[in-house]
Amino acid sequence: MTSAFTGHIAGLGTDSGVRIVVGAWDESPFGPFADVMIERADGHRILVAPRSSIAHFVASTYSFDEVRIEPVSVEQGEEWSVHTRSIQLRFTPGGRLWVAPLLGLVPAPLRRSASWARVCNPVAGRFMPGVQTYGSAGLGRTEWYAARDVRHVVGARATWEGQELGELAPVTPPVRFGFASAPAQPTLTALTSYVRE
Secondary structure (H helix, E strand, O other): EEEEEEEEEEEEOOOOEEEEEEEEEEEEOOEEEEEEEEEEEOEEEEEEEEOOOHHHHHHOOOOOOEEEEEOOEEEEEEEEEEEEEOOOEEEEEEEOHHHHOHHHOOOOHHHHHHHHHHHHHHHHHHHOOOOOOOOEOOHHOOEEEEEEEEEEEEEEEEEEEOOOOOOOOOOOOOOOOOOOOOOOOEEEEEEEEEEEE
């Protein structure tokens, strides 16, 4: 069985060393939802998910040291805002990356296939450090990504448990939730994530 999650992933770092990955899913087996993955400067990995069923699936697919169940709201526009009890984040998407027009040239059926993701995997990692498009997930699952568009993130401000996290920074060191990190450069990616049991 293959589960598909269609929406956006935003990945960014901060001067404090906290790295943040936001998933905003318009379509999924759980309906529309958003979740947030945080890796602190000390390496502690936290998942914030809106329901226990979503937390269970995500935490069995990726690796975390802590899971929090909190309402997660995401507002999209010229500036995106993400709010939970623990984290408040605002970020501004900018122009498209050079690779974005190339993604549009790939026919949709090919782009969605695991075989294409496996072929693209070494190329993606070479040109966008931190990125992988195909790999193994938890419980023996396989996961792959089909990106449709990628934009720069040009500004962000965030607080974690009420503490300011500082200016926008690269996602370095790479986050360690799963087989792939977000790109080192802060980005907002439109994509579908596939998880095959």
